[in-house]
Amino acid sequence: xxxxxxxxxxxxxxxxxxxxxxxxxxxxxxxxxxxxxxxxxxxxxxxxxxxxxxxxxxxxxxxxxxxxxxxxxxxxxxxxxxxxxxxxxxxxxxxxxxxxxxxxxxxxxxxxxxxxxxxxxxxxxxxxxxxxxxxxxxxxxxxxxxxxxxxxxxxxxxxxxxxxxxxxxxxxxxxxxxxxxxxxxxxxxxxxxxxxxxxxxxxxxxxxxxxxxxxxxxxxxxxxxxxxxxxxxxxxxxxxxxxxxxxxxxxxxxxxxxxxxxxxxxxxxxxxxxxxxxxxxxxxxxxxxxxxxxxxxxxxxxxxxxx
Amino acid sequence: xxxxxxxxxxxxxxxxxxxxxxxxxxxxxxxxxxxxxxxxxxxxxxxxxxxxxxxxxxxxxxxxxxxxxxxxxxxxxxxxxxxxxxxxxxxxxxxxxxxxxxxxxxxxxxxxxxxxxxxxxxxxxxxxxxxxxxxxxxxxxxxxxxxxxxxxxxxxxxxxxxxxxxxxxxxxxxxxxxxxxxxxxxxxxxxxxxxxxxxxxxxxxxxxxxxxxxxxxxxxxxxxxxxxxxxxxxxxxxxxxxxxxxxxxxxxxxxxxxxxxxxxxxxxxxxxxxxxxxxxxxxxxxxxxxxxxxxxxxxxxxxxxxxxxxxxxxxxxxxxxxxxxxxxxxxxxxxxxxxxxxxxxxxxxxxxxxxxxxxxxxxxxxxxxxxx
Numbered sequence: 107x108x109x110x111x112x113x114x115x116x117x118x119x120x121x122x123x124x125x126x127x128x129x130x131x132x133x134x135x136x137x138x139x140x141x142x143x144x145x146x147x148x149x150x151x152x153x154x155x156x157x158x159x160x161x162x163x164x165x166x167x168x169x170x171x172x173x174x175x176x177x178x179x180x181x182x183x184x185x186x187x188x189x190x191x192x193x194x195x196x197x198x199x200x201x202x203x204x205x206x207x208x209x210x211x212x213x214x215x216x217x218x219x220x221x222x223x224x225x226x227x228x229x230x231x232x233x234x235x236x237x238x239x240x241x242x243x244x245x246x247x248x249x250x251x252x253x254x255x256x257x258x259x260x261x262x263x264x265x266x267x268x269x270x271x272x273x274x275x276x277x278x279x280x281x282x283x284x285x286x287x288x289x290x291x292x293x294x295x296x297x298x299x300x301x302x303x304x305x306x307x308x309x310x311x312x313x314x315x316x317x318x319x320x321x322x323x324x325x326x327x328x329x330x331x332x333x334x335x336x337x338x339x340x341x342x343x344x345x346x347x348x349x350x351x352x353x354x355x356x357x358x359x360x361x362x363x364x365x366x367x368x369x370x371x372x373x374x375x376x377x378x379x380x381x382x383x384x385x386x387x388x389x390x391x392x393x394x395x396x397x398x399x400x401x402x403x404x405x406x407x408x409x410x411x412x413x
Numbered sequence: 414x415x416x417x418x419x420x421x422x423x424x425x426x427x428x429x430x431x432x433x434x435x436x437x438x439x440x441x442x443x444x445x446x447x448x449x450x451x452x453x454x455x456x457x458x459x460x461x462x463x464x465x466x467x468x469x470x471x472x473x474x475x476x477x478x479x480x481x482x483x484x485x486x487x488x489x490x491x492x493x494x495x496x497x498x499x500x501x502x503x504x505x506x507x508x509x510x511x512x513x514x515x516x517x518x519x520x521x522x523x524x525x526x527x528x529x530x531x532x533x534x535x536x537x538x539x540x541x542x543x544x545x546x547x548x549x550x551x552x553x554x555x556x557x558x559x560x561x562x563x564x565x566x567x568x569x570x571x572x573x574x575x576x577x578x579x580x581x582x583x584x585x586x587x588x589x590x591x592x593x594x595x596x597x598x599x600x601x602x603x604x605x606x607x608x609x610x611x612x613x614x615x616x617x618x619x620x621x622x623x624x625x626x627x628x629x630x631x632x633x634x635x636x637x638x639x640x641x642x643x644x645x646x647x648x649x650x651x652x653x654x655x656x657x658x659x660x661x662x663x664x665x666x667x668x669x670x671x672x673x674x675x676x677x678x679x680x681x682x683x684x685x686x687x688x689x690x691x692x693x694x695x696x697x698x699x700x701x702x703x704x705x706x707x708x709x710x711x712x713x714x715x716x717x718x719x720x721x722x723x724x725x726x727x728x729x730x731x732x733x734x735x736x737x738x739x740x741x742x743x744x745x746x747x748x749x750x751x752x753x754x755x756x757x758x759x760x761x762x763x764x765x766x767x768x769x770x771x772x773x774x775x776x777x778x779x780x781x782x783x784x785x
Contacts, residue, residue: 337561
């Protein structure tokens with residue numbers, strides 16, 4: 107059994123898109139100094155909202171917007187609790203995931219196996235027949251291209267624009283940013299909602315494009331892997347892309363090895379994306395000095411204006 | 414204009430009353446959710462919170478379930494509360510529960526068909542050890558490589574689920590099971606079963622029937638509550654946990670090793686989650702199956718917070734959460750309320766609790782800010 111490298115790379119890109127979108131959103135949130143552990147909950151909300159709207163409206167565009175709205179709405183709860191009511195970010199993020207998984211399951215009752223429209227590819231069919239380059243580069247759908255474009259857009263905005271500078275300032279020292287007159291809470295609120303919309307879009311991609319079905323709990327840890335990718339990437343968006351491809355590559359490869367019935371235990375193959383994520387986290391985190399420099403200094407700290 | 418003013422010390426009165434207010438608010442918001450589902454909200458809330466305890470027809474069936482459901486939640490939440498107090502976040506209790514159950518079941522099944530009286534105690538030890546070792550992975554990675562324990566413990570849940578699936582379908586599968594997945598039934602085999610305690614004592618109906626199905630795990634949970642209470646009130650380690658959570662720098666200066674704290678807190682919570690797994694697989698669940706884990710490890714996080722990380726609070730929170738499970742099943746049966754509604758309901762409770770925390774930590778001032 108030979109594994110075809112071209113189809114493997116195509117699968118890798120598709121599998122990595124949901125985690126890439128969610129991780130990019132979380133990167134912006136963390137850059138603003140907020141740790142939102144609710145990515146898994148926001149993704150699954152996006153998955154169910156997108157799927158339900160795709161089924162009823164027949165429009166993939168509306169479905170993706172619904173997915174983003176679903177993730178964003180859930181993130182508003184987190185934003186209100188952590189920014190206005192100053193609740194603990196770790197506990198609130200966990201609550202968001204637990205609540206999101208329950209609510210998504212509730213909204214999705216009766217939708218498993220329902221038909222949804224096929225998502226049209228933006229580039230003409232004929233381009234996909236070009237050997238190697240066609241399927242790998244020209245055969246994807248619009249959201250996949252948007253996700254890769256977002257890597258560069260977010261890197262540019264964070265590094266070279268005024269709004270990026272403000273986000274980073276708020277994330278490094280909210281007290282200093284506040285003293286300079288920036289509205290810390292508003293900026294963080296906006297970042298959290300952006301993160302929610304990105305996670306929701308990732309979830310919608312999962313249910314509408316990749317799996318083409320709604321299954322309860324279908325994110326299966328993708329949200330947590332997205333969180334790990336941000337640490338892995340050292341809070342740099344270019345490296346998030348690399349990390350997402352690494353994860354997608356492992357996931358795509360293990361699925362093919364399972365199909366080929368190689369003599370590796372199925373449990374080990376099933377668990378391999380999670381194990382590899384842990385190993386990569388260990389490698390990246392063990393250099394204490396480096397992680398300390400890259401992580402936003404105010405990450406996870408509650409802001410309360412005293413003066 | 415509404416302003417918030419930080420209190421010098423958190424208000425004790427608010428800390429005690431906010432869980433009660435959170436429950437009431439959850440009932441209101443949950444009632445709204447049930448109304449949106451087309452169900453009579455008052456009736457659903459009554460079925461969840463009242464009927465399992467007092468309805469003349471259902472109570473006799475539901476009451477004995479309460480402690481059976483609350484036991485694992487309390488046992489796991491007590492362990493989690495140690496770490497949460499010290500700022501060490503073990504989110505992977507679900508995985509430690511699975512590995513504990515597998516370790517205990519493997520021990521019992523390896524000695525099958527022996528009925529030696531030491532097998533069940535041996536299974537408990539194996540479960541404690543299994544959960545402990547699984548929790549040592551994030552603990553050691555945290556102390557040696559500075560890896561985030563939240564992400565590692567959580568990712569290990571998915572690894573544990575993969576191991577469980579393989580156990581149920583291959584290496585622990587019942588050889589006499591005609592190829593069906595799932596292990597031998599541990600609960601129906603003397604020696605590996607986790608018996609109902611009152612049956613042995615002949616005390617059915619004791620204390621309103623609440624103990625009629627209580628197995629050893631329930632008593633282990635109650636013992637854990639007492640042990641944790643003593644630990645926090647009397648023991649130096651309990652004091653060090655509080656100190657590490659509230660003033661990490663002061664804790665280090667006073668000789669509390671952060672690495673030792675991580676190992677102990679994760680180790681104890683992992684061992685307790687593992688024990689909960691053994692009690693479940695040898696009692697109510699009966700056998701190793703793919704869907705052995707039902708989310709107790711995650712719900713226990715809500716229990717720990719709802720109980721304010723205090724042992725007695727966790728006892729009550731565990732009972733309340735167990736009630737929502739039992740009442741939820743009843744509502745599903747009687748009114749066709751979808752099962753996931755209860756999970757959303759439990760998540761809502763945690764939101765309200767966290768939102769109300771602001772009242773214990775801050776004073777709410779209405780009116781314009783006074784000129785200094």
